[in-house]
Amino acid sequence: MMSNNSTNSCSTENVDKMMQYVELIIYIPIFCIGIVLNLTALMAFCLCLRKWTETTIFMTSLALMDLLLLLPLPFKMHAANYKWSGGSQMFCSFLENLFFFGIYGSIYMIMCIAIDRWLAICYPFKAKQLRSPRAAFLASLGIWILTSSAVFPVTYNLRENYTEDFHCFHRFSEKGWSPVVIICLQVFGFLGPALVVVSCSVHTICVLQESGQRSPKSQACIKIIYSSLGAFLVPFTPSHLAIFLQFLVHQKVIKDCNTEQSMSLFIQTAMCLSNITCCLDAFCYYFVAHEVRSTKNSFRMRTLSQRRGNSSTSEV
Incomplete structure (x- = not known):
């Protein structure tokens, strides 16, 4: 996606x-499976789980982010094989905005989910004051506003004004590879949220394990944490490592032509695979829905037992 011929004579054509075929192999199943899973999750959260909790609000927002990440994929597949006219540049920039918005919105949404879970489990008394559906909604809204205000102004300036045909999602200008852009992208776009997600997740798992609880609810919570970690680290770590290595190519730190070609293959493949987060998030949705159903069933059982106890007492 972010590949670019180097400024020297080394060619990556x-x-x-090769990536024209690789992208089809990766994108087609991701798009089909991701659309089905995320639409199903939205229907489940909005129609089946009538009570809005902090977790379901964050998960609903994450599913919407994933859908925004999936929408540009058919256009990316087309752009990899065909050039677009110069007049399509604004539409191309809009699609690129959706793609980056979906990626970094998902990153920050997963971070919020990790923080919310960490508060609820590790600091339950403070969580009663800080956590609420209203706070979760405001936090989700803040992420949408923050991500859009950070992504849109940058991505609209990643291209030169084209008058000739071009490949959308490819060949960003040197402005897109400036040290300021890449450093902010790495630090605020990935490393900072990754540190928060990993720290909160590890602490939460340790607290659950040290408590000695082996209840189904605690085990389900641990599964959710591991699935969230996987949905975060598996797609986003290789892609941001690839961006950094490609940045070194543009800064002429890496000059060997064979290495540059390897970096081009790595970054394009990693950016393609980063879209798999749309499918990995489905594991989080499943465990959350299962946990909510388990909570409802346990509540119904307690209510039924209380009613039976009251009725037996009244008979005595």
């Missing part, structure tokens, strides 16, 4: 041609 062979890599680009």
